Amino acid sequence: MRQFVIRWVKRLAIAGLILVMVLVGAGAIYEQTARSQAAKDYPPPGKLVDIGGRKIHLNCEGSGTPIVILEAGADTSGSALWEPVQKQIARFTRVCSYDRAGIMWSDPAKGQRDSLAVTEDLHKVLRAANERPPYVLVGASMGGPYVMTFTKNYREEVAGMVLADASHPEQTKRLAEATGVPESNPIPFVFRALAAVVWTGLPRLVLPDAEVPELPAETAKAITAYQPTSLKGAFAEAAAFEDSLREAGTLLTLGNLPLAVISRGKPWSAFTEAEQKASGFTQEQFNRAEAAWASMQAEEVALSSNSTQRILKDSSHVVQLERPDAIIDAIKEVVNKVVHAEAAR
Template sequence: MNALRIAATMAAFIGLGVLAGAICEQVGRYRAARDFPPPGQMVDIGGRRIQLDCRGTGSPTVVFESGQGPDGSLAWSAVLPEVAAHTRACAYSRAGLMWSDPSGEPSTARQVAQDLHAALQRAGERGPYVMVGQSIGGPYVVTFTRYFGAEVAGLVLVDPSHPEQAARVVRYMTESRSLLSRIVLNLGWSGLVRLMAPVLLPQANHQSAHDVQAVRAFAPTSFRTELKEGDATEPTLAEAGAFRELGDRPLVVLTAMAPYTERELHGMKITSAQGREVQALWKEMHDEIAGWSTRGTHRLLPDAGHDIQFDDPGAVVRAVLSVVAQVRAGAPVRVSP
């Protein structure tokens, strides 16, 4: 009997703890919306809204696509203002990230491209565009070019994913998310992710305290989208890899070449020697991507890690402005109505 009472008491405490966590999470979501309003505007694309932050004036318009992560448009916070001082520039949050409403559609590169195109059109933005994508954002902007190529005048790919990266580095690859971490990140409703956000999301170089607090505030919902996108990586790369003809559009590919940190090596479960082999393969794949355009350029950044936009934002700004200058100096770009 005593054992049953103890079990019942423990179950009651656990239930109260879960309830308290869920209530705290709802309070946290209310405070996130109150304390961190979206920069730019919320654009209705047909029953749901996409957050779009456009600044500056001039043509071409630079459009930033973030990599896989929870920070949405804030991934470009160290770059966007500098580029916007020279031309029109827009960063946005994909469906389900930060302020943007989630989508009921499967996560595909084509869906991402269609969402972005709809948001730009309905916000009154017009090409020609210079598309900038980091990591998996690279394949996303290549796919955008595939479907809306008449509006794309140039590209900058920041340490981009390669369509065949999994096959080429397969012997070095491990599961990116453990089962435990996946369970934790899917418990956003419980308050657990919000509690762990400072550990899960450390402040990056050149990232303001305000921005990192905003990313943490929306992490419980953004992480679910990040997992969904991560699970769709293989078809995303396959879809993007079907289009490799960028014509004579100016293209700059930036490659992070800083040696992997001990933490990164531990996470990938490889040695420092194997890390150097992976980086050599990474450089080789980026050489190939630069060849997708007859005006492609490949630049190595020896002191930057994968998140180049935070480690060396100046390099990204210079690459973007160099493509903007080439577009301005070239023949007029015909843009579809």
């Protein structure tokens, strides 16, 4: 009897293993089919530029100088979130958005993806595409430290800067001190696990569709279609988050470089009850965090002797979607300063 039970247990184990292999194989086929379909349904709006064995998606529109360069925050959406801003900027000067390595249409890259690697890629792709300086750099959220690092390394090419609720080099420590909430892992285990098994098709099945009502429906669908393959690239940047902030912090001054800072200012009362709960903060913690954030934003304004700041009482962090008009106005302001300075020479 004991031998009979053992034989059946072995058979069930083998059958279970075979079933798992079949499901994984089917998932892998599903994932490859979905990727092919995404490439067919949602081709890149710009061009894929070779920077030495891999390609970066660069989307440029309009004409004129200086060229406005849009640097996105840290997520899987890449250049797509800039669409409401880019279309308007293209009416008065040339403007380029792009996807960092492994995000949306851009090929992945090996090695650490800190701000030095990110800005080196940006410099290479602009050169390869013959998009010549001077540049006005626009950084949203984590895009802020990236444009700061670019400016430090290629100062002679940068004519102006716009920071849209940009991250601050000391934000992790100072926000933790303000709220009493300890620093946490920027990449929860479940998301790291999903990124590791993206080839099985599982992330494509379980991740929710991108809900971005401020964007055209087709753009939101493209973000959803490329979201699983963008996970690894986004997480590679998140793993180097603190290194990138520290590097940006070594830029101590912009001199008299034209700078416009757009800062969030939406009060606790303006959020829905669901949004307040989702924040994980009490009202008191939120207010302390926002006070610390406002102080850090003021420090970014002080980077240049030729700066302005606008605080938006009706916007939270993703300003390019909630108040694209404010970013457009700030870009116009900086571009005009650059043009006038050039004319005066």
